[in-house]
Amino acid sequence: MLLPKQFHFLFLFFFLVLPLSAQDKGKVMPFKKILVAIEKQHQVSFNYTEDIIAGLQCNPPKRSLSLAQKLQFLSQKTQLSFENIGNRFINIYKKENRTPLICGYVFGATDHKPIENANISLPDHTQIATDFNGYFELEQGPATLFLISHVGFITQRITTDHLDTANCLQIVMAPEITQLEEIKASAVLASGISKNTDGAFEIKPKKFGILPGLIEPDALQTMQQIPGVNSLDESVSSINVRGGTHDQNLFLWNGIRMFQTGHFFGLISVFNPNLAHTISIYKNGSSAFYGESVSSVVAISSTPETAEKNSFSAGINMINADVYAKYNLSKKSFIEISARKSITDFVETPTYKEYFNKVFQNTTITDFAQNQNVDYQSDKKFGFYDATLKYVQKIGTKDQIVLDLITIKDNLEVFQSATVYDINRSENNVLRQQNYGGNLSWKRNWNAFNTTKINIYNSAYELLGNQKTTNANQVVLQENTVNNNGLTIENNHTLTAKWSFNNGYQFNEMGITNLEQVTNPDFYRRVKDVLRTHALILEGKYNDTLSRIYLKAGVRMNYIEKFKKYSVEPRLQLGYGISKSVNVELLGELKSQNSQQIIDLQKDYFGIEKRRWIISNNTNIPIQRSKQLSLNVFYKENDWLLGMENFYKKVNGITTSSQGFQNQLEFVRTTGDYEVLGTEILIQKKINHFLTWLSYTYNKNNYHFPDYEYPSFPNNFELTHTLSWAAIYEKNNFKIALGTKWSSGRPKTSPDVSQIDLSDPVLIYNKPNNTNLHIFSQVNISSTYKWETDNGIQYKVGLSILNILNRKNEISEYYRISSLTNSIEEVETFALQRTPNVSFRISL
Structure with missing residues (x-):
C-alpha cells in the first residue's frame, strides 16, 4: 500500500x-x-x-x-x-x-546579457522600457530619433530612417566608468595594499609586494604595519587596535567568525597567505553588517572577484610547508583547496628554536612555578596544521552557491622530569587548540539592481589543557569550548547611479563552556552559557563622483533574547574631496560585544595560552560597548601621500580579568572602561621603483575603574609613541625591504620597596602602571626573487631576518615571591632575538 x-x-x-x-x-x-x-x-x-x-x-x-x-x-x-x-x-x-514596427534587443557590452528596464526616449517624450529579455518595439515613423539609457551605461542616440524593419536591432551598450576621485594611492605601505573610500585598508595577497621582515602576505602580520595597529608581544594572537585587546577585534574568514587566529601560540597567522583574495581592515566606521566587536574588523574573503584559470602551488619555509590548488570543474563551478603543516616533526630549524624560546619562556614548560635553578629535562612534541576547502557552483545566470570549510589545530605534548630535593618528579602535559568552521552561502542577482545573499555558518573552538604537576601527582584538566552558529540575510538595491540601499537580518547563537577538573584534592566545575541575538540592519550609500562626495550611513538594531535588551548602533562613513589632491574623511560608530576573553590565573594552560572565552551575563560581566569618532585628512600629489587620522575611542563594560594584569589587580574583579585619544600620521613617497614611508602614532590611553582605590591610571596596552620607517625597492621580479620599528615601553607596575619587609616579603605595589619598560626597537629586512621557465613554471625564493641587530627587547615584566629563596624575583619576558627565515615556492 x-x-x-x-x-x-x-x-x-x-x-x-x-x-x-x-x-x-x-x-x-x-x-x-x-x-x-x-x-x-x-x-x-x-x-x-x-x-x-x-x-x-x-x-x-x-x-x-x-x-x-x-x-x-x-x-x-x-x-x-x-x-x-x-x-x-x-x-x-x-x-x-x-503596422511597420521597429524592434530591438539591448545587451551589455561586457557580459552580453540582456538589459532590463533600459529607457527608450522618443522625441514626443514618450517613454518605453525594455522587458527582461532586453526587448522593445515601437512604431516606425519618418526619421524617428530616440535615445537609449540605463544606469551604469553610456546613453546611445539611434536614428531609425532607412532601417530594415524586417530584422530587430541589436544594440550593445558600453558601461559607463564613473570612479570617485578618491585619495587612494596605487600602493599604501606596499604594493597590494590600498585605502578605500569607506575608510578600510584593503590587502590583495596575490598582488602583495614586500614588507620588512615578511616574505609572505601574512594577513595579521601585514596589518601590524598599519598606523594604530600593534602587538605588544609580537603575537598575531595579541593584536591591539587603538588600545583595544585582541578579543575585541572581529576576525572573519568567508563569513565565519574565527576564535583562534594564531599558530605556534601567536607567532604565525592561521590564515594561509597563499589563499586569500581580499582582506579588508576597518579601524573605524565599519559596516552595520559587522557586529560582535568593539574594536576593529578584519574580513577575509577567498572568493575570487573574477574567473581564474586552474592553478597549483607548493611552498616551504623554516616553519611549515603548504600546498594550494584550484581546479575548474566546469565553466560554472570550481573547487579550491589549501593545506599547511609544520615541519617541526622532522627538523628543528633555527627559526623554530627562536620561536620556541620566545613562546615558552617563563611558562610551566620552562619552570614557571619554581626557581630557575631546578634542572628540568624536557621532551617536547609540537605541531600545527590548517586546511581549507571551497566549492563554488553557478546555477544559471542569476544564482551562485558557495561552500567554505576551514580547520585549524595546534598540538603540544611535553614530558618533563626533574630531581628536586632527591625526589624524582615528572610532568606529562598536553595542550590542544583548534578551530573548525563552515559557511554555506547562496547569492541571487534578481536583476541589475537587486541582489540577495544568504549565509549559514558555524564556528567551533576548543582549548584543552591536561597537565600532571610535580605536586603530589596532581592532574589538572582545563577546557574552553565555543560553538557559534549564525544566519545572515543581506539584500542590496541600486536605486540610481548615485544611491544604493542595503538591508538585512542576522541571527547569532553562541554557546561557551568552561570546564575545570582537579584531582588530589578533587575539584570539578563546568559552566555553560548560551546567548542568542537578533539584528536588523539598514544601510544607505551615496556616491557622487562629480562633487566628490561619498556617504555611507547605517544602523544596526540588536535584540538579546536572554536579557530582553535592545540596542541601536549607528555607523557613519563620510568622505569629501576638497580638491583632486585633498580629501577629508569623517568616520564614526557605536558597537557592542557579548563575548570576551579573560584570564583566571596566569598559570592557566601552562602559562602559554592563558585566555579563555566567556559570555556576558549583564551583571559582573557586562556587555561591552564602544563609541569612536575620527577625522582624517589625506593629501596625494606627485607620488606623495600624506595622511593624518585623529580619533577618540571609549569602551565601556571591560573587566579587570580581561586586561591581563600581573600586579595588585590580578585577583581583583571589577568593571570599568578605557578611553583613548590619538593621532596617526603617514608620509609616503614613491620614486620609480623605490617606495619609502614613515609613520608615527600617538595615543593617550587610560583605564577608569570607579570602584577601585586608584580609579584612573594608564592602560596596559598604551604605547604613547610609535615610529615606523621602511624603504622598499621593487623592480621586475626582485624585491627588497628594510625597515625599523621603535616604540616607547608599555606600562608596568613597580613594587613599593619602602613598605616591603625583606625578611618575610609580601608584594606591595605602587600605583598601577606607574612606570614603563625600556624602549622597544627592532630592525628587519626581507627580500624575494621570482623567475619563470619557458614552460610556464614559476619559482620564488625569499629571505627574511627579524631583529637583525639582535637587540634584547623587553616586552613584559612582573614580580613574584620565590618559594625556594623567599625573595622577590623580577620576571622579564623578551621579544624574538635575531630570527632568520627562508622560503621557496613553485607555482604552475
Missing part, C-alpha cells in the same frame, strides 16, 4: 507530465501553453502582446520536431508570423495588416 507522501508525489508527477505527453497526442490546447512548452524545451523566449494570442487554440507540434519546424507548423495553423532572432528570441506578429 502506498504511503500518503508517495501518493501525493505520484499524483503531482502525473499532472506535471500530462501537458508534455499531450503534445504528442495531438489534442487541441491553449496556444500560450504550447509556447511555454517550446520555451522550456528549446531555451528560447517569445515576445508578443497578449491580444495577439488571446483565446487562440490549436494542435501542438510534435516534440521531436526541430525549433524551425515547430515555428513553421504554428505559422501554418494560425494567422501569425514568427521572427527567430539567433535561436534565443522569437517575435510573434499578425500576418495581416501588420
